[in-house]
Amino acid sequence: MEKEIEWDYSLNKGPESWINLCDDYHQACTKYMQSPIALAKSKITNNLTQDALEIEYECDDFQIQWSKHTFHFIPKSKNNKVYFDGKYFYLDDIHFHIPSEHSLENAVYPIEFHFVHHSQENEPLVIAVLFKKIVGNEELLQIEESCTTINWDLRKKSLRLNPKVFIPQLVNYYAYYGSYTTPPCIGDVHWIVFSTVSSLFSRTILKLMKEKGWTSNNRPIQKQEQKKIWHT
Numbered sequence: 001m002e003k004e005i006e007w008d009y010s011l012n013k014g015p016e017s018w019i020n021l022c023d024d025y026h027q028a029c030t031k032y033m034q035s036p037i038a039l040a041k042s043k044i045t046n047n048l049t050q051d052a053l054e055i056e057y058e059c060d061d062f063q064i065q066w067s068k069h070t071f072h073f074i075p076k077s078k079n080n081k082v083y084f085d086g087k088y089f090y091l092d093d094i095h096f097h098i099p100s101e102h103s104l105e106n107a108v109y110p111i112e113f114h115f116v117h118h119s120q121e122n123e124p125l126v127i128a129v130l131f132k133k134i135v136g137n138e139e140l141l142q143i144e145e146s147c148t149t150i151n152w153d154l155r156k157k158s159l160r161l162n163p164k165v166f167i168p169q170l171v172n173y174y175a176y177y178g179s180y181t182t183p184p185c186i187g188d189v190h191w192i193v194f195s196t197v198s199s200l201f202s203r204t205i206l207k208l209m210k211e212k213g214w215t216s217n218n219r220p221i222q223k224q225e226q227k228k229i230w231h232t
């Protein structure tokens, strides 16, 4: 399935054209479980208890890798994990999309971070946290936390952080089955999208995106179709 087919967010090779780039993308990106979707209280089909998700994140070392469309924080260990649906999912990658891919009550937010996990059986689970921008001259992600470097320098090759700093204090969330939001957009991905929007200083990230010539890296909203939506 993994081919080196070039894709991006432009008119010619962007989300509307992904299905035309190769057969694999066409097959996967047209399946019914496509993400992201518009989330809203009126669309909830099932209830979930808050404790269905247990986040077990701790301080760890992460490599910083820039890809063509975003940066990635890659954990050096498998210590960070979440417990959901009767099993553990281990954190593999943190990256972001600008603006947010999911919407909450029809609102799109400036940034959405994705925390990509896999179970031992390789089932994917992605946690999404949407952020609103705090205007000011502060650097990105100026979050007080004992193990986290204040004013993270994303030009460095690694950083030490506890991914918990991204997770909202109020833990209400949506859950649904969808797909990855980048080609080949395969499913079935367990999605956990927090309904609490966090705040962060986004000056640095926007500056770096500008330096790299990026404008946006979000896949547009897909149809909900028959997807069930759980909420705590």
Ligand SMILES: [Zn+2]
Pocket (backbone or CB within 6 Å): 095, 096, 097, 114, 181
């Ligand atoms: Zn993503």
